[in-house]
Amino acid sequence: xxxxxxxxxxxxxxxxTPAGEVKxxxxxxxxxxxxxxxxxxxxxxxxKSVSSYSIMGLIDKPGKIVGGSIVFDGKDVSTxxxxxxxxxxxxxxxxxxxxxxxxxxPVFTIGNQIAESLIHKYGKISKEEIKKRSIELMxxxxxxxxxxxxxxxxxxxxxxxxxxxxxxxxLAGSPKLxxxxxxxxxxxxxxxxQILELLKDIQKKTGMAIILITHDLGIVADMADDVIVMYGxxxxxxxxxxxxxxxxxxxxxxxxxxxxxxxxKKGEKLIPIQGNPIDLLNLPQGCAFAPxxxxxxxxxIKHMPEEYLTADxxxxxxWLYDSRANNSTEVKNNx
Amino acid sequence: MTNNKSKNFPSGNTSAQKQDVLxxxxxxxxxxxxxxxxxxxxxxxxxxxVSFKIYKxxxxxxxxxxxxxKTTLGRSxxxxxxxxxxxxxxSGIDITKLQKGKLLPYRKKTxxxxxxxYASLDPxxxxxxxxxxxxxxxxxxxxxxxxxxxxxxxxxxxxxNxxxxxxxxxxxxxxxxxxxxxxxxxxxxxxxxxxxxPVSALDVSIRAQIINTLEEMQERxxxxxxxxxxxxxxxxxxxxxxxxxxxxxxxELVEAEELYKNPLHPxxxxxxxxxxxxDPEVAKKRNRIILKGEIPSPVNPPSGCKFRTRxxxxxxxxxxxxxxxKEYGNGHYVACHFAGKL
Ligand SMILES: Nc1ncnc2c1ncn2[C@@H]1O[C@H](COP(=O)(O)OP(=O)(O)OP(=O)(O)O)[C@@H](O)[C@H]1O
Ligand SMILES: Nc1ncnc2c1ncn2[C@@H]1O[C@H](COP(=O)(O)OP(=O)(O)O)[C@@H](O)[C@H]1O
Ligand code: SF4
Ligand code: SF4
Ligand SMILES: [Mg+2]
Ligand SMILES: [Mg+2]
Numbered sequence: 001x002x003x004x005x006x007x008x009x010x011x012x013x014x015x016x017t018p019a020g021e022v023k024x025x026x027x028x029x030x031x032x033x034x035x036x037x038x039x040x041x042x043x044x045x046x047x048k049s050v051s052s053y054s055i056m057g058l059i060d061k062p063g064k065i066v067g068g069s070i071v072f073d074g075k076d077v078s079t080x081x082x083x084x085x086x087x088x089x090x091x092x093x094x095x096x097x098x099x100x101x102x103x104x105x106p107v108f109t110i111g112n113q114i115a116e117s118l119i120h121k122y123g124k125i126s127k128e129e130i131k132k133r134s135i136e137l138m139x140x141x142x143x144x145x146x147x148x149x150x151x152x153x154x155x156x157x158x159x160x161x162x163x164x165x166x167x168x169x170x171l172a173g174s175p176k177l178x179x180x181x182x183x184x185x186x187x188x189x190x191x192x193x194q195i196l197e198l199l200k201d202i203q204k205k206t207g208m209a210i211i212l213i214t215h216d217l218g219i220v221a222d223m224a225d226d227v228i229v230m231y232g233x234x235x236x237x238x239x240x241x242x243x244x245x246x247x248x249x250x251x252x253x254x255x256x257x258x259x260x261x262x263x264x265k266k267g268e269k270l271i272p273i274q275g276n277p278i279d280l281l282n283l284p285q286g287c288a289f290a291p292x293x294x295x296x297x298x299x300x301i302k303h304m305p306e307e308y309l310t311a312d313x314x315x316x317x318x319w320l321y322d323s324r325a326n327n328s329t330e331v332k333n334n335x
Numbered sequence: 336m337t338n339n340k341s342k343n344f345p346s347g348n349t350s351a352q353k354q355d356v357l358x359x360x361x362x363x364x365x366x367x368x369x370x371x372x373x374x375x376x377x378x379x380x381x382x383x384x385v386s387f388k389i390y391k392x393x394x395x396x397x398x399x400x401x402x403x404x405k406t407t408l409g410r411s412x413x414x415x416x417x418x419x420x421x422x423x424x425x426s427g428i429d430i431t432k433l434q435k436g437k438l439l440p441y442r443k444k445t446x447x448x449x450x451x452x453y454a455s456l457d458p459x460x461x462x463x464x465x466x467x468x469x470x471x472x473x474x475x476x477x478x479x480x481x482x483x484x485x486x487x488x489x490x491x492x493x494x495x496n497x498x499x500x501x502x503x504x505x506x507x508x509x510x511x512x513x514x515x516x517x518x519x520x521x522x523x524x525x526x527x528x529x530x531x532x533p534v535s536a537l538d539v540s541i542r543a544q545i546i547n548t549l550e551e552m553q554e555r556x557x558x559x560x561x562x563x564x565x566x567x568x569x570x571x572x573x574x575x576x577x578x579x580x581x582x583x584x585x586x587e588l589v590e591a592e593e594l595y596k597n598p599l600h601p602x603x604x605x606x607x608x609x610x611x612x613x614d615p616e617v618a619k620k621r622n623r624i625i626l627k628g629e630i631p632s633p634v635n636p637p638s639g640c641k642f643r644t645r646x647x648x649x650x651x652x653x654x655x656x657x658x659x660x661k662e663y664g665n666g667h668y669v670a671c672h673f674a675g676k677l
Contacts, residue, residue, distance in 0.1 A: 043538045043539065043540055044538050158629050159629075160629050161629075188400040188401050188565065188630070189400070189565065189567070189606060189609040189610060190400065190605060190606060190609050190625075190626045191400075191629060192609065192611075193608075193609035193623050193625055193626075194625055194626070196611075197623065197625055215538070215539050216539075216611055217539070217611075217613040218568075218610065218611025218612050218613045218618065219611045220613075221611065221612060221613050221614055221615040221617075221618040221619075222611055222612070222615070222618035222619060222621075224615075241615045242615055242616075245613070245614060245615050246615075252540075255540065256539060256540060257613070259539070259540065259542070259543035260543075260568065260613050261543075261546075261568045261569055261571060261572030261573075262572075266571070266572060266591075266592070269547055269550070270543035270546055270547055270572065271543065272540075272541070272542075272543035272544040272547060273540045273541075273543070273544075274544075276508045276510060276511065276541070277508055277509075277538055277540070277541070
């Protein structure tokens, strides 16, 4: 059996804001094998970023991990020493973002910044070694004339090039896991295609695992082995990319896939998910999707659904998959 | 946007020419001057010699990368910008020649829906005021009661309810705010609306709702849309014909289905393979055409064909001569020296 690289169990993260406790991540469990690509989808605010930042210990006040455990490469993150944690964040796990300027410092050259990542990883390392490795990294991410480029500043790079430079910095520590948070959302499709091909290529070469956060189901279909669908701080469905797309089980996943424009049905009306995104400050008592769900039953309103394993081996949190629920009456949602 | 309607817009020149033209754009240029250091001014050719027609009742899509000039073109057509040269003929009237003071009737016939429903609504006004303002400007309400009724009907039409009227924009979700923007646009009973990325800022789960609302409005009110988007999936669903922009030019224009089946311009071909396909079977097997580099600066665009720096088929002639935007049968327009031969 392959050992898991990452195992998250019942993770809970809250933000204690003046308006109240925002349960951004509310009991999330999953595991990831080495070398796999895990896609996380869900609407804005569903907890995709916060659940992933928790792995790197990047939750700041007013946020707090209030429950659960994160085990990376066999070690429980909560019991790690400060040094172990520093090694984890940036070396073993690296992160790239939608906006590269969250990582790049405008007043330092790209070369300086890659050097810093290399020093973080290797400690003492000679100037020549830094130069050699920096040039290798720049070439790996497809930046031409790497030597010249290393002496330039972020503002001298285009959007797509900055994204590449940020990826180079992330790769400096030879991570086992790369967390990519909407890495192409701000890019044009032709540049997005370049960056996605680059990520695939690097993944093949290095064998690292990737957590790819995106709202674009097309990107997930293309890149991911496994998929997690989040709604209201919880995982509502998880399974292989084929299971999720070919046989979605949760009403939210079904709704998402059904609402996509489809050429074969051109001229027909789209089938939207009704209602509005949820307010985490006013979470429903039972299933968070209940106010928008066309299959909503009485039990859904009062009680949180458990997780069920479906016949094809994927997991879904929905009362429809509980044998007892069949007797429960349907409640009509009419908007 | 319905099946029937698509059938009314076959690309064949005969039937296409029988359609009534609502907007005709002729050699439109929209340049912006930007001051460089050392007192030199440069100009950005945001829209550079563009000609096309928009037929009554159709949805014409406009796609292209960021900075290609989509928004600028939409705004120049509505004379939100003063075009540098060229003409925009709306229902037979050249609106580029109209004096500012004579524009009001044209303003009533045309509206703009913005990408960002957050920035485009005044946070200090209630929904009722936002929609009411449009009615007031064009004196469309005969009395207070009539005004209130009109506002109520408009909100209902776009899927909001009467209780929403007295609330402020921040009390609404993105999708609801976009509905307010739509209500404001249709309040003046326009004929033509430029929808500039109307769903891009919205959550995926909300996009279909808003697209449906826009389609319903079009059917009921017989609207003509210029639909700007970089989401080729949405465009494929929504539009009758599609124009592809690159660096201020329209490089290809054709009926939507034909564009997806038979793209003739190398840029369109690459763009289409770059769209993420939400089907793992298809997506994982597909060979993408990966374009080199990025869209060049519009201050200093390449000579000849502006796409030549990224085009996998570029030859000498592409550097020397600007390819003409020509019809290759069936209303399929392309600007490429080798169109149909690649
Ligand atoms: N008011 C302005 N002054 C100077 N340059 C401008 C102005 N408006 C637009 N431009 C420039 O004109 C070009 C076309 O811009 P435009 O906003 O029309 O592109 P777009 O296709 O709508 O892009 P996006 O997809 O990012 O919305 C760009 O290079 C832009 O920087
Ligand atoms: N610093 C913060 N303070 C307060 N709330 C926050 C903070 N960061 C995130 N949240 C809240 O946590 C929830 C989940 O956020 P996030 O994980 O960023 O969502 P996603 O990435 O899925 O869009 C949201 O409701 C968000 O508003
Ligand atoms: S638990 Fe009930 S409300 Fe929730 S998704 Fe399932 S059927 Fe719908
Ligand atoms: S004209 Fe030349 S450079 Fe331009 S698209 Fe055609 S082949 Fe490519
Ligand atoms: Mg996020
Ligand atoms: Mg724009």
